[in-house]
Every structure is written in C-alpha cells, then in structure tokens.
Amino acid sequence: MKRIVLLRHGESVWNKENRFTGWTDVDLTENGVEEAKRAGRMMSEAGLSFGMAFTSYLKRAVKTLNYALDMMNLDWIPVEKSWQLNEKHYGILQGLNKKETARKYGSEQVFLWRRSYDVAPDPLPDNDPRNPRFDVRYSEVPAGMLPRTESLEDTVERVVPYWENCILASLDRYDQVLVAAHGNSLRAIVKILKGISDEDIVNLNLPTGIPYVFEFDDALRLRRDYFLGDEEEIRRMMEQVAGQAG
Numbered sequence: 001m002k003r004i005v006l007l008r009h010g011e012s013v014w015n016k017e018n019r020f021t022g023w024t025d026v027d028l029t030e031n032g033v034e035e036a037k038r039a040g041r042m043m044s045e046a047g048l049s050f051g052m053a054f055t056s057y058l059k060r061a062v063k064t065l066n067y068a069l070d071m072m073n074l075d076w077i078p079v080e081k082s083w084q085l086n087e088k089h090y091g092i093l094q095g096l097n098k099k100e101t102a103r104k105y106g107s108e109q110v111f112l113w114r115r116s117y118d119v120a121p122d123p124l125p126d127n128d129p130r131n132p133r134f135d136v137r138y139s140e141v142p143a144g145m146l147p148r149t150e151s152l153e154d155t156v157e158r159v160v161p162y163w164e165n166c167i168l169a170s171l172d173r174y175d176q177v178l179v180a181a182h183g184n185s186l187r188a189i190v191k192i193l194k195g196i197s198d199e200d201i202v203n204l205n206l207p208t209g210i211p212y213v214f215e216f217d218d219a220l221r222l223r224r225d226y227f228l229g230d231e232e233e234i235r236r237m238m239e240q241v242a243g244q245a246g
C-alpha cells in the first residue's frame with residue numbers, strides 16, 4: 001500500500017485577517033502553528049511515517065511542514081521545495097479583504113474568482129513590485145512561466161507536471177510521502193487525483209491543518225481517500241472556508 005498525504009498549511013496571518021493571499025509570503029499565526037503541530041500528532045497517532053516530503057516556496061507551507069515533521073521526529077527526511085506547489089496566484093486581489101471585495105463586486109463575482117475552474121482575477125501590472133519576476137526566489141523560473149494571476153485551470157497546468165514527475169514518481173522509492181501546500185494548489189491536485197469535473201470542483205474547500213490521506217495500490221490506482229480527525233469538525237471548517245467572502 002502506498003500513501004500520499006496532502007496537508008494545507010495552518011492558519012496564516014492573512015487567513016485570520018480574511019485577505020486574499022495567493023503568492024504573498026505571509027507567516028503562520030500562533031493558532032496556525034498549533035494546527036501544524038496537531039496535524040503532526042494526528043499523523044503519528046494514525047501510524048503514518050514518511051520517506052520524503054514536498055512543499056512550496058511560501059513560508060506558511062514550509063513552516064507547517066517543519067512543525068508537523070518535528071512532532072513526528074521526522075525532521076531529517078529529504079524535503080523538496082518547488083514554486084509549482086505555491087498557492088494559486090490571486091492577481092490584483094492579493095491583499096484585499098474577501099468580504100469587502102464581495103461588497104464591492106458582488107458575491108457571485110467573488111465566488112467565480114475564488115472557486116470557478118476557469119475565471120482568473122485581473123493580473124498584477126507587469127511593473128507591480130509584487131510581480132514574481134522581481135522576487136529572487138523565482139530567478140531560475142523561466143519568465144514566461146511566472147504568473148501575474150491564475151485561474152484554478154492555470155494552477156492545474158503548472159502543478160500537474162510536477163505532481164506526475166516528482167511527487168507520484170517518488171512513490172517508486174518511498175511508500176509514503178507528505179505534501180504540505182495551499183488551499184488551491186491542493187484543490188488542483190485533488191481534482192486530478194479524483195477526476196473531479198470542472199463543475200464539481202467549485203464545491204471543494206480544504207480546511208487548514210487537516211491531513212488528507214490518499215491510498216494507492218501497487219499499480220498506483222487510487223483506492224481510498226479520507227481526512228484524519230473529527231468528521232463534524234472538518235465539515236464545519238470546510239463551511240467556514242467556503243463562507244469567507246460572506
């Protein structure tokens with residue numbers, strides 16, 4: 001049996017302030033740190049252990065991974081960071097409060113920006129200081145691949161090659177690997193893994209800090225997927241994420 005566990009980062013400062021975050025590199029809140037540690041404890045208690053882990057270039061995911069691995073005494077395992085696991089780029093919405101944005105543009109429009117498969121917010125202007133091309137951490141990424149906004153479809157396009165060539169491929173060597181990333185980069189992975197349609201993916205909202213386990217047979221066919229933790233609490237957390245824009 002092979003397993004991949006997906007873990008959305010713990011609560012970030014901008015989750016708490018209810019702001020669109022995307023590629024902005026905000027830190028975890030104290031609560032987010034506790035969520036990350038709790039995720040590590042839950043994975044240990046479930047008997048999970050990992051040969052390798054993957055995360056993004058953004059500190060809320062990197063730190064979540066480190067806190068969780070520390071709780072599992074797995075600080076030593078190889079970790080690969082990649083920009084392809086970064087959050088969906090939220091374009092000019094980054095930094096704006098979600099409820100205020102819904103009041104200004106209407107909740108239907110904000111729902112499309114947040115959850116539709118193919119609608120992207122307007123891009124950051126090319127010379128905006130937040131354009132990833134000005135950030136040294138992306139200096140090795142070909143300029144044409146760096147987004148100034150993304151739909152979930154765009155996110156899928158950049159995540160899938162990495163998912164197939166690096167994460168799935170790592171199961172040749174390891175039985176279990178952990179991926180700590182973001183609400184929408186993980187929605188992109190779940191869509192591909194479970195074959196969720198463009199229409200149905202709008203209904204998926206991933207809670208922070210809850211391990212999501214995928215089990216595969218030896219031919220890497222998906223056999224089962226489930227969240228660790230209390231079902232009722234997870235349902236409430238998902239509803240809270242869905243309702244952030246009011």
Ligand SMILES: O=C(O)[C@@H](CO)OP(=O)(O)O
Pocket residue numbers: 015019020021022023087090114183184241244
């Ligand atoms: O702001 C963001 O980057 C994401 C994740 O926090 O938000 P949303 O859930 O609205 O897609």
